[in-house]
Amino acid sequence: MIVDLPDTTTSAVSKALVHIREEGGAVALGRVLTLVIVTPLGEEEEAIEAANDASREHPMRVIVLSRGSDRDETSRIDGQIRVGGDAGASEVILLRAYGPVGDDEEGLVTSLLLPDAPVVVWWPVEPPEHPAESPLGRIAQLRITDAATARNPVKALQALGENYRPGDTDFAWTRLTLWRAQLAAVLDQPPYEPVTSVIVSGASDSPSTELLCAWLQLELEVDARLEIASSASHGSSGIHGVQLVRESGTISLERLVPNVATLVQPGQPDHDIALPRRSLRDCLAEELRRLDPDDLFGEVVQQGVPKLPAPAKKGK
Incomplete structure (x- = not known):
C-alpha cells in the first residue's frame, strides 16, 4: 500500500x-x-x-x-x-x-x-x-x-x-568482510610463519582497497604496498588481489573474474573461491546486526590509513 x-x-x-x-x-x-x-x-x-x-x-x-x-x-x-x-x-x-x-x-x-x-x-x-x-x-x-x-x-x-x-x-569497510574472513582462514593454517610483507592491488577509486591494505599492515605489523590500476585495464573495480609474502612462499588471493577469487598457496593446488561483490542489502543488514561502535574500524581508519605508503601503479 x-x-x-x-x-x-x-x-x-x-x-x-x-x-x-x-x-x-x-x-x-x-x-x-x-x-x-x-x-x-x-x-x-x-x-x-x-x-x-x-x-x-x-x-x-x-x-x-x-x-x-x-x-x-x-x-x-x-x-x-x-x-x-x-x-x-x-x-x-x-x-x-x-x-x-x-x-x-x-x-x-x-x-x-x-x-x-x-x-x-x-x-x-x-x-x-x-x-x-x-x-x-x-x-x-x-x-x-x-x-x-x-x-x-x-x-x-x-x-x-x-x-x-x-x-x-x-560500507567500504563492510565490503571487506568476506576478504578479511578468507585471509584470516588462510593464515590460520600451517605453516604458521610470520608474514614479512603485503601487497594489495585494486582500482584507483576503491576506498575498500585502501582499508584492506591498512588493516593488514596494522594487524600483521608489516610493511604493506598498495598497487593501483584502472578498472579498464583490469576489467573490474574494487579490490583486485592480495599477496602475503612468507619465508615458504607467497600466498595470493586474486579476483580475476567477477564473484570468484583464485587462492594460490605454496605446495597446494589452486582453489577457486566464491568471493562475490556485496550488495547494498548485504552491507546494510550486516551493519544493523551490531549497533555498538566498531572499534577495529575506528583503529584502522584513524591509525592504519594515515600510515599507508603512497600507492604505486600496478606493474611498476
Missing part, C-alpha cells in the same frame, strides 16, 4: 500512519530500530529497496529524507507512506523536502522516530564532513556512510578518519 500526502506536514504524516494502522492493521508494531536515510531528491529508490530487503532480518521503520538542491524555491514537504508489500517487513515514510524547510533535518524526522528504539542514519551518497556532528548524526547510535559514492572516494575515507567518532562506519 502506498499513500501519497502532497504538500503536507510531519504531523499529518504521523496521523496518517496511525490511521493506516488502525484501519487496515497493515503495519506491525514489532520494530527494532528507526533507519533514517538521507538522499538527494530523485535518488531514493535504490536505498529504499536495500532497506526493504534488510528489513526482513531487521524489522524497522524507515524514514527517507530526500532533499532538493534549490534553496530558493517555495518550502514544502511531499510525503508518502509505504506499508505491506511495498515496504518489505518495514514501514517506509518518504519526505521529499523542497526549499529551506529541508535545512531542519532533525526537526523533520524527530516526531516520526520510534520511541525507545535505536536510531541509525545512513547517507548513501555524499556524507556530511562531520557525520557525528551533523544534525541527524547527533541523535543516532550508528552513522553509516559510503566513501565509494563520494566524488573523491579516497579523500572521503581520509576525512572520515580525521573526523571519526565511535558509532561511525562505512
Whole structure:
C-alpha cells in the first residue's frame, strides 16, 4: 500500500500512519530500530529497496529524507507512506523536502522516530564532513556512510578518519568482510610463519582497497604496498588481489573474474573461491546486526590509513 500526502506536514504524516494502522492493521508494531536515510531528491529508490530487503532480518521503520538542491524555491514537504508489500517487513515514510524547510533535518524526522528504539542514519551518497556532528548524526547510535559514492572516494575515507567518532562506519569497510574472513582462514593454517610483507592491488577509486591494505599492515605489523590500476585495464573495480609474502612462499588471493577469487598457496593446488561483490542489502543488514561502535574500524581508519605508503601503479 502506498499513500501519497502532497504538500503536507510531519504531523499529518504521523496521523496518517496511525490511521493506516488502525484501519487496515497493515503495519506491525514489532520494530527494532528507526533507519533514517538521507538522499538527494530523485535518488531514493535504490536505498529504499536495500532497506526493504534488510528489513526482513531487521524489522524497522524507515524514514527517507530526500532533499532538493534549490534553496530558493517555495518550502514544502511531499510525503508518502509505504506499508505491506511495498515496504518489505518495514514501514517506509518518504519526505521529499523542497526549499529551506529541508535545512531542519532533525526537526523533520524527530516526531516520526520510534520511541525507545535505536536510531541509525545512513547517507548513501555524499556524507556530511562531520557525520557525528551533523544534525541527524547527533541523535543516532550508528552513522553509516559510503566513501565509494563520494566524488573523491579516497579523500572521503581520509576525512572520515580525521573526523571519526565511535558509532561511525562505512560500507567500504563492510565490503571487506568476506576478504578479511578468507585471509584470516588462510593464515590460520600451517605453516604458521610470520608474514614479512603485503601487497594489495585494486582500482584507483576503491576506498575498500585502501582499508584492506591498512588493516593488514596494522594487524600483521608489516610493511604493506598498495598497487593501483584502472578498472579498464583490469576489467573490474574494487579490490583486485592480495599477496602475503612468507619465508615458504607467497600466498595470493586474486579476483580475476567477477564473484570468484583464485587462492594460490605454496605446495597446494589452486582453489577457486566464491568471493562475490556485496550488495547494498548485504552491507546494510550486516551493519544493523551490531549497533555498538566498531572499534577495529575506528583503529584502522584513524591509525592504519594515515600510515599507508603512497600507492604505486600496478606493474611498476
